[in-house]
Amino acid sequence: MDKTVKPDGGILAWTIVAASFMISALQDGFMYGFGVLVPSISQQLGVGRGPAAGVSSIMMFTAMTFGGPLGALSVRKFGHRVTSIMGSFLAALGLLLAGLYLLYSDGVPAIAILYVLIGGVTGIGFGLMYLPAFDIIEHYFDKHLAVATGIASAGTGLGTFGMAPLLQNLEASYGLAWLLIVVSGIMATGVIFSLPYTPLALDHKDEKESSWQKTKVAYRNIFTSIPMIILLFIHFIMCPAGDSFFALASDRAEEKFGISAEGASFILGIAGVANIFGKILFGLVLDHFPSHAFQSTFVACLVFSSSVMLTDQVPTFYGQAFCSVLFGFSYGCYDVSILPLVQKVTPCVTEGFGLAKSASGISSLWGPIVVGLMYDEFKSYTPGFAFIVSLAFLASFLTPVAGMKRLQKKPDQETSQVVTGVSNIAME
DSSP, rough: OOTTOOOOOHHHHHHHHHHHHHHHHHHHHHHHHHHHHHHHHHHTOOOOOHHHHHHHHHHHHHIIIIHHHHHHHHHHHHOHHHHHHHHHHHHHHHHHHHHHHHHHHHHSSOHHHHIIIIIIIHHHHHHHHHHHHHHHHHHHOOOOOHHHHHHHHHHHHHHHHHHHHHHHHHHHHHHHHHHHHHHHHOOOOOOOHTTTTTOOOOOOOOOSOOOHHHHHHHHHTTTTOHHHHHHHHHHHHHHHHHHHHHHHHHHHHHHOOOOOHHHHHHHHHHHHHHHHHHHHHHHHHHHHOOOGGGHHHHHHHHHHHHHHHTTTOOSHHHHHHHHHHHHHHHHHHHHHHHOOOOOOOOOOOHHHHHHHHHHHHHHHHHHHHHHHHHHHHSSSSSSHHHHHHHHHHHHHHHHHTTTTTGGGGOOHHHHHHGGGGSSSSOOO
């Protein structure tokens, strides 16, 4: 097979999409469903909502910020399969150690330990699982890249829908410690889903440059690309709204609107279901109208920003459920657009995608924490959500700017020679 030709389908390609769907369901389902545990962590460890939400924030931060560049380098060095297996092991290990710590600790457990074990160890593991799961799809698909990415990332919605009530029921029945131990076993199944990440039969006779050299050239190209820098900034200010919704929406529904715990977890779960449809349908839109990718994403981001704003204003259960569906669908559209938009503005897809997720990860660190701290200060979620929604609207209007052709540049000769390997990484 010529190394520039991608199968764009076939049994192996779609098996990889299915495997990435399951990886997405595992790690995103836990990260986005983790918000239902914030009240329990706050009560059991004797901390406020801000520090309790910090566990989720640090986990997302490390998963995206360190997992992106580290995952990109690991993929170049060890391949997609090995990188994903290492990530699954670390994710399970962090949760297992955190559960054992809570189970056997004397006195009130320290929140800092959960920051290290769940936020740090599990977070890095999730990062190493995430990047290979989606980067490998770009190696197998071209014309159908967006819809393949949409199907794979739809696992996020299914995982959130199933994980949120599962976490709540496990916590109510067995406590926080045993919940983490059980979930660590579930995360370990990521090793099985990593196995289909097999390499294409490519010619590597020209692959003489080191992985590190290729990575340096790729990052130089990215950081001299104005559209790519704009995209990174968009992700940095867009994602706090989504992260804060997943981390704090269920607690806000109970605290502000008097919705039951079961109803609050359902609101979070239904966002996950809508997320599935958003990713798949918007993937089809991006595949059929590739020249309008940035404009389509702009509309999706406007709907997303508006939905987060509305969730703080609608007091009824059905109103919250409707806003949650709107949020989940539009957030799925935004999320599935990340890889195709990166592919349009830089040839360095692996590193570009990793940095885009890193920008999202950095924002996830401060987003829910700021909203939680503002809640502790004002005893209301409204000021915090108003702040992050204003940033999301700004990001929405910047999206079509990133797609302006006059801002794009052609890669230099060195980049063209080295970055050709982005689509031809020697995997396992």
